[in-house]
Amino acid sequence: MSADLPRTSREIRLAVTPDGLPEAKHFTVAETPVPQPGPGEVLVRNSHFALFAGLRTLMGTENDGVPLPPLRGGDTVIGPAVGEVVLAPDGGPLRPGDRVAHLLGWREFAVLPVGQVLPLGDELPDPVAYLAQGSSAYGALTRLAGVRPGDTVLVTGAAGAVGTLAGQIARLLGAGRVVGTTGSAAKAERLVAELGYDAVVVRGAGDFAGQLAEAAPGGIDVLLDLVGGEQLTAAVDAARPGARFALVGALSGQLDARRGGGSAPAGIDTYRLIVKGVSVRGYAGGDHPDVEAEWTRRFGGWLRSGEIRFPYTPVAGLENAPLAFQQLVEGRHFGGVVVEVSS
Template sequence: MHSVPSVHRQVQLSATPDGLPRPEDFTVAEVPVPPRAPGEVLVRNGAFLVSAALLRTLIGAAAAGLPGPRAGDPLPGAAIGEVVAAPGSSGLRPGELVGHDLGWREYAVVPVDRCRRLGNTLPDPLAHLSQGWTAYAALTRAAAVGTGDTVLITGAAGAVGSLAGQIARRLGASRVIGTTGSPAKSEFLTTRLGYDAVVVRGSEPISDQLAKAAPDGIDVALDTVGGEQLQAAVQAARPHARFVLVGALSSQLAAKGAGTTAAVELDLVPIVLKRIRMQGFNAADHPGALDEWTPRFGDWLRAGSIQFPHVRIRGIEQAARAFQEVVEGRHIGAVFVEL
């Protein structure tokens, strides 16, 4: 039987960020392991996802008047771990692998209904933390990618984008184009992940590069960054193009008071004339997509027909640095902190 320590470590806010969070806004605190109440599961976390989407939780929520973490609160985030103790009625057994949303800490007490049994569907347990589900749900539910589509993925080297292009191809897309921030990432996307062309920010105007990469226009855009890239996508859209917006990192970072807003000026004329459909999207609204995605992802991984780019960072004390690096776009794919 696993021996539970009396204390554990968690990453919490040392101060509410004023603008873009800095490493000094976080601290690793040693706190008592919380007691488990009826209907709760004690989980020893093995790893958690470090995602730029945390910006919305830390800053965007406060700006919108919504509840979010305050100084002294632990951070939320997707995690996987082993069950230590659970109610007998839950069906969960000690040692079983589960997923939940209370990462950034070594132990978590999770309500049974927020624990997801993972099993061995995926060959690598960390793959359960991939953001491929977001890409899959957006491309199948909102964009309905089909045979012959030309698909644009902005932020193609990120946790969502690095899988989105590969998924679009498997859904029938004939041409997949990405955007990224460096020639090195561009080469990785084309040589390793199967992108047909990549637009690199900062070389020549994005709209000019996209016009060359997609001379006949695009049918689908999966946008994770907003800003100039979304503007260029509107100009390149074919009639009845489907745009799915899952993030706005570029616009957030460029905005005054970084992260609190994601303003972008869009030309409404082509949107109206081309009848472009533009939809904000959250995969959590489509839980059925996860049930489809997980076995398909597992099959693709075992067959070697899809790559899962990710970075493993060891140690909870590295979490704040890892978050800063994710926001700055230093890595390709998903970033995990292993405990």
């Protein structure tokens, strides 16, 4: 072990499996010896990691088919992270000092096989930008929905980590009108003023379907759905003939305290899907392995030209991640949430 490394490392563990939605009290900060890499492994000192709402599904009782392992009481929490290689095997592709991305956030130090870390190049102007959650939105809009010039695009859950990027991406791909949904008037104002949404429907502020009809009077051509539930139901009624629906998330069910985090029932008029010729497809990143590199390249260009913004809430200090995650689940943040490991 290098002499300049500390002897111990902090990490956030799930103290108990939550009964309902996770709160800060369900987590604990643990101190452990700094892990030592074995053959073919690297030791990474994390600098930042991102919080994402899908963690609730990993902590819940409904996680069959989820591509990440479930989390139970005593497990260290995971999430997308960026950091610096501290120790690396001789003759391998990585060297101490290299910046990398991986999935073992929520801790100060992580040991991973070399093949499970992604070296960071200079395609993005800031390493933290690699934690932006725009890849799924970009993939869904380009591979499933195929945004066309002049399309009206609806993004549900527009104020979250994916939605704040999705509206901007839709516009850059040629959308003529971009409509979003969110849970508060304040967030709606920011989406219009800061991120170029043309109109935003506020959930809980009256007749949702009526608000959507007013926001998109000619109907919608594309849906990027992150929520499901009544918003997906209303989108079917608002669809134009030939509309393309790309389903990326299901937060109405994932963040429902009465459910186990892995189901989101919605009442859909299937007859309307038939007579309007609406396509409905779910997006899974693993089915489109070429998207990540393409997104990173285009995202970097858009960031440098000022054509896109990466909105996120910074959180200082590993120990503050549990409360920040509770606030994320409660819908209190705008954009992504990025934790700086050292405050």
